[in-house]
Amino acid sequence: MTAGSDRTTTDRPAVPPPPSGDAARPAGDAPSGTAGGTAGSGTGTPGPTTQRPYGRRVPTGDWSWFARVPLRARLVAIIVLLLVAGQGIAALLTTTVVSEFLVRQVDEQLGRSAGEVAESTLNQGPVRSVLPSDYYVLARDRDGNSAPLSWPQTVSRYGEPDIPAMSDPEVRERSGEPFTVSSTGGSDPATWRVVPFFIRSELTGEIQGTAFVALPLTGIHETVKVLGRTLALSALGIALVGGAVAYLAVHRALRPLREIEETAAGIAGGDLARRVRPAPPTTEVGSLAASLNAMLSQIEEAFAVQEASEARMRTFVSDASHELRTPLATIRGYGELYRMGALDTPDKVDDTMGRIEDSATRMGTLVNDLLALARLDEGRPLRHEPVDLAALAKDSAQDLHALDPSRDVQVVGLAAGSVAPDPLRVVGDEDRLRQVLANLVGNVARHTPPGTAAQIALGVVAAPPPPAGRAAAADAEHGVPRGATAVLEVRDHGPGVPAGQEDRVFERFYRADSSRNRASGGSGLGLAIVAAIVAAHRGHVSVRRTDDDGGLTVRVELPLAPGRDPSS
Numbered sequence: 001m002t003a004g005s006d007r008t009t010t011d012r013p014a015v016p017p018p019p020s021g022d023a024a025r026p027a028g029d030a031p032s033g034t035a036g037g038t039a040g041s042g043t044g045t046p047g048p049t050t051q052r053p054y055g056r057r058v059p060t061g062d063w064s065w066f067a068r069v070p071l072r073a074r075l076v077a078i079i080v081l082l083l084v085a086g087q088g089i090a091a092l093l094t095t096t097v098v099s100e101f102l103v104r105q106v107d108e109q110l111g112r113s114a115g116e117v118a119e120s121t122l123n124q125g126p127v128r129s130v131l132p133s134d135y136y137v138l139a140r141d142r143d144g145n146s147a148p149l150s151w152p153q154t155v156s157r158y159g160e161p162d163i164p165a166m167s168d169p170e171v172r173e174r175s176g177e178p179f180t181v182s183s184t185g186g187s188d189p190a191t192w193r194v195v196p197f198f199i200r201s202e203l204t205g206e207i208q209g210t211a212f213v214a215l216p217l218t219g220i221h222e223t224v225k226v227l228g229r230t231l232a233l234s235a236l237g238i239a240l241v242g243g244a245v246a247y248l249a250v251h252r253a254l255r256p257l258r259e260i261e262e263t264a265a266g267i268a269g270g271d272l273a274r275r276v277r278p279a280p281p282t283t284e285v286g287s288l289a290a291s292l293n294a295m296l297s298q299i300e301e302a303f304a305v306q307e308a309s310e311a312r313m314r315t316f317v318s319d320a321s322h323e324l325r326t327p328l329a330t331i332r333g334y335g336e337l338y339r340m341g342a343l344d345t346p347d348k349v350d351d352t353m354g355r356i357e358d359s360a361t362r363m364g365t366l367v368n369d370l371l372a373l374a375r376l377d378e379g380r381p382l383r384h385e386p387v388d389l390a391a392l393a394k395d396s397a398q399d400l401h402a403l404d405p406s407r408d409v410q411v412v413g414l415a416a417g418s419v420a421p422d423p424l425r426v427v428g429d430e431d432r433l434r435q436v437l438a439n440l441v442g443n444v445a446r447h448t449p450p451g452t453a454a455q456i457a458l459g460v461v462a463a464p465p466p467p468a469g470r471a472a473a474a475d476a477e478h479g480v481p482r483g484a485t486a487v488l489e490v491r492d493h494g495p496g497v498p499a500g501q502e503d504r505v506f507e508r509f510y511r512a513d514s515s516r517n518r519a520s521g522g523s524g525l526g527l528a529i530v531a532a533i534v535a536a537h538r539g540h541v542s543v544r545r546t547d548d549d550g551g552l553t554v555r556v557e558l559p560l561a562p563g564r565d566p567s568s
Contacts, residue, residue, distance in 0.1 A: 071257075072250050079246040080239050087235030095228045102220040103193065107178045110195045114213035134215055136192065138163055139199065141209040158216045159186025163194055171196045171210050181214070190218040256285040260292065272300045316508055323366050323509070327359035369525040372435075373508065376532040382429040386561045389433070389486055390424040393456045396437040400444060406451040414459030414487060424458050425561035426486045428537045436533050439526040440490040440554055447552075448494030457489040460560060484560035493551040502543050506531040527554075534558070 066074070117135050137149040138161075148160065161181050166174070178195045192214040199209040259277055266274045275293050279286035334352045343349045390411070397409045413420045426433075437456075444454050462485070497505055509524040534541045539558040546553045 080243040091231035136214040138212040158190040159183035161192035190216040330359040400441040408453040420458040496550040
């Protein structure tokens with residue numbers, strides 16, 4: 001059920017507040033003069049609210065009784081009903097077929113033996129048969145006189161068949177075709193099957209009367225009743241056994257769904273690390289489990305990213321507040337000194353004004369850096385024009401030498417002893433790329449001892465920079481061949497960064513000096529701005545040690561401008 005004991009507990013996100021004004025009004029309740037709600041809303045359905053956190057109205061008060069029945073009970077009930085219906089239909093068809101078959105046998109028996117029975121019975125004269133027999137014979141002459149002949153016990157039990165008077169045409173029409181009649185009297189009245197035929201003279205062949213031969217259907221009815229009762233009992237037993245087997249089978253088959261339900265409940269309680277136990281992907285449950293696990297992984301990752309973003313934001317706000325608090329406190333302190341009259345000489349006033357100006361300049365620099373990062377985060381478009389990276393490197397080398405004339409600053413090639421390519425054109429915003437080099441050489445001047453040598457290395461490599469977002473499509477749009485990458489490295493031979501901190505140097509407000517002493521460095525935004533500008537140019541930036549003795553090398557990779565041969 002779970003992915004392990006390592007679980008992360010997070011609070012559920014709060015439901016967004018209901019929209020105000022017309023935005024909270026459903027599409028059907030739009031005020032007069034509007035078309036389906038507020039303009040520009042796309043659809044008339046409002047977003048999530050406290051009452052409707054899923055974004056659309058879901059009816060819950062008019063659920064039918066069937067909708068409230070659990071799925072397991074529904075499936076078992078459906079299976080039992082199908083079994084009962086199937087057994088009932090089978091019993092009905094069986095009894096019907098058996099009854100018709102037995103009646104057809106009686107008809108065949110009458111067709112074979114009715115004439116002989118009538119002739120032998122009539123030849124006995126007006127006496128009753130003493131042999132056990134279920135046959136009933138009724139003879140009628142031309143004058144309408146009737147003479148019934150039967151076994152007394154048969155008539156006393158089943159009664160006498162109520163044979164209607166029939167004319168010669170009717171007898172002729174039904175001759176040899178049995179029909180059913182009821183009975184009168186008897187302890188157990190039965191229905192009879194009767195077959196009529198003419199009585200003819202043996203000498204002349206003339207019709208002397210009509211004979212009716214009948215057999216009772218009581219045995220058939222009793223057989224059908226017993227069969228129907230047996231089928232009903234067997235259907236009940238099969239339904240009970242089938243229901244029990246269906247319950248066990250459904251209970252076992254829906255076990256993965258119960259596990260999914262338990263997992264969902266655990267996730268709703270904050271355990272985002274829980275996962276659904278996988279099943280064969282060819283099954284519906286396996287496909288559902290795979291989809292849920294993929295969705296849960298994305299949700300957990302999204303929550304982790306959100307938490308990390310919130311943590312970075314809190315750190316960012318805290319660091320920005322700390323950086324701004326120091327110059328603000330300085331300005332406020334000197335302002336209070338001036339108000340209290342402690343600046344009683346022109347020299348003190350000039351010194352205080354200079355310190356206030358330095359603090360204001362520091363705040364302005366920090367605010368400008370924050371504004372630059374905010375604009376880069378917004379994704380504002382940059383200029384895309386050819387920029388000679390070699391010319392920028394030479395200008396930066398001169399700037400670093402001007403800051404510290406004792407430094408040996410060189411522009412070299414990437415390989416040892418090689419010459420830097422000139423020109424080296426990339427596609428980008430020249431002002432932003434100048435800012436990248438200015439921040440890098442500024443770090444060298446700030447964090448290395450005076451007189452320390454530095455190099456700015458240039459070259460072209462075949463390996464492309466890691467793509468960021470739509471980098472491949474953008475490169476194709478601007479005609480940059482894949483694999484053509486310009487490389488710029490700023491190498492110093494100072495103390496470098498502490499071991500294990502290389503991946504943090506591009507974080508905002510990161511400084512190797514945890515005391516954040518102003519004398520030991522800037523605000524910690526220089527390399528963060530470098531990383532943001534390089535990423536906006538679809539490039540990549542990284543750091544490493546310059547050599548075994550220390551130092552720091554910042555490597556910037558940018559897409560080469562069209563028309564540049566990567567091998568040159």
